[in-house]
Amino acid sequence: MTSMKRDLDTALEVTRREGIEQGREQGREQGKKSGRWETLTELVKDGMISLRDAAKKAGMTEAEFRKAAMLRSDGGAVSFARQSRAKCAILKKTDRENR
Numbered sequence: 467m468t469s470m471k472r473d474l475d476t477a478l479e480v481t482r483r484e485g486i487e488q489g490r491e492q493g494r495e496q497g498k499k500s501g502r503w504e505t506l507t508e509l510v511k512d513g514m515i516s517l518r519d520a521a522k523k524a525g526m527t528e529a530e531f532r533k534a535a536m537l538r539s540d541g542g543a544v545s546f547a548r549q550s551r552a553k554c555a556i557l558k559k560t561d562r563e564n565r
Contacts, residue, residue: 507535 506520510531521531 506531510535 506524509515510517510520517528517531521528524531
């Protein structure tokens with residue numbers, strides 16, 4: 467019986483470690499996507515790349531990019547809070563599509 471408990475404890479520990487590593491990997495991926503998104507939106511706001519190029523790199527239409535980035539037609543931006551909500555929505559959509 468002791469051996470069985472030891473085996474179960476070992477299996478649980480291995481599963482826990484694998485879960486932690488999987489969570490870390492998902493966090494790294496999400497961070498990369500978020501950083502890329504922020505870089506693209508900042509480059510558009512600063513006029514360094516066009517909306518068309520940024521949308522292409524993000525894999526979406528110009529209208530989708532503008533909505534997700536909450537960019538105004540004059541190149542300005544809306545509040546940070548609205549940008550964050552929109553960015554979260556687009557990242558979730560992208561994650562669902564990549565599954």
